[in-house]
Amino acid sequence: MVQKGTTICAPATSGGGAIALIRVSGPKAIETLSGIFKPADIHVDILNAKGYTLVFGSIYSHDEFIDEVLVSIFRSPLSYTGEDMAEISCHASSFIQQRIIEILLEQGAETASPGEFTQRAFMNGKMDLSQAEAVADIIASDSEAAHRLAATQLRGGFSGEIEKLRQELLSFASLIELELDFSEEDVMFADRFAMTETIIKIKTLVDSLASSFRLGNAIKKGIPVVIAGRPNVGKSSLLNVLLQEERAIVSEIPGTTRDTVEEVMHLGGLLFRFIDTAGLREGEVKDEVEIKGIERTRLKVENADVVLAVTEATDTAAGIAEFANSISGLTGSSGAKIILVINKSDLVSQKQAGALKKELSTLCSSPAVFVSAKKSSGIEELKEQLIASIETGSLNSPQYIVTNVRHYEALKNVSSSLQRALEGFRDGIPTVLIATDVRQAIYYLGLITGRITPDDILGEIFSKFCIGK
Ligand SMILES: Nc1nc2c(ncn2[C@@H]2O[C@H](COP(=O)(O)OP(=O)(O)OP(=O)(O)O)[C@@H](O)[C@H]2O)c(=O)[nH]1
């Protein structure tokens, strides 16, 4: 690989710890290093050192000793960026790190801008755009599931899927383009019916990828679980017992919680975002703050992935079912899961609870869990229900889960371009216009992996057909 451009440097580790890492990358990486580094073994010549060599020595600024360090040498193209690279492991003093950066700059290196090492890796073909984005995600991942999604994307699972779709569309576009080339001769190369089938197949896949974004995004940011119920049923008590922390104020006065209270928690390798809300009061509410609180509760329920519909064990089965219905009316078609939480089970006998559960099973399709926030009973079962309510099945093939909003937007654009192409076929629109829609879909797919090459379509034609014209 021909190396062009500048040589950059930056600290790669954040504060704390005993050792810090400083990265240098670019055509003059090793040369720059040699100006400030003296190997402990005077026979070692780092200018001629092979890639993957580890050298112990000291950093000097002219004659001033700075630190004892270990230097790793990488040679293009076998490095993270694809360029020549050196990584200096020094002691983690912020003074030492700052001095080393300063003297690297004196030697002619430049400070790297955020993400520049990864950007160079992308430019040098070490990874595609979606993999580069996964680098940021894997650094930020703070649950097992988020890590799993980022790791798959980093290893190219998602890009592979997108690339496969793009290749299919390219072959498809080349057929249409071919038809355009021969349009005066009035040839039809492909059968319209088969073409429509292909587009429908690709669009279905694109749509299912796009719809996985809800789960993907929730896993990255925490799955929103809204705790909703009438005033005083024990919503805030439930939040506190789940978190094992006195997070929200609890009192016997109905209408205690006015605003929403949010807190995240790990359960079963997933990150959940619990949202305690203002009680949903029936009938006319006059208090302005309470009205605003209830409005906010409704919004949260509408955007939830899971709703814990909290009621009391002293309520009637009909009352509980009615409340569950009103919650499912709020979640609408969002696909949110509802778990009925029957709180204050300490106030009824086991027999009464059993009878209520039986009656509820005929009235309500949502699973019901009996708990007592006060006695902290039933909480484990509730946690199990929560984990079970998230369709983690799709996590077994994480290349099909979209976590990145840029990819989601691109997929939606692919889908609408394909929709237009389909309508075009149906309405007998001229092929040239349909070709434009298909090309647009290819363009948007290419945006995801960063492979937008307009010559691709031509390349496809010439590689598959011998036109001889
Ligand atoms: N016996 C019993 N009392 C409970 C239980 N959970 C909560 N309570 C009591 O019920 C009352 C209301 O509890 P909160 O947690 O403030 O109820 P809330 O649903 O958040 O109420 P608002 O915010 O006012 O809508 C308090 O007096 C709690 O001590 C329970 O499991 N058993």
Ligand SMILES: [Mg+2]
């Ligand atoms: Mg409350």
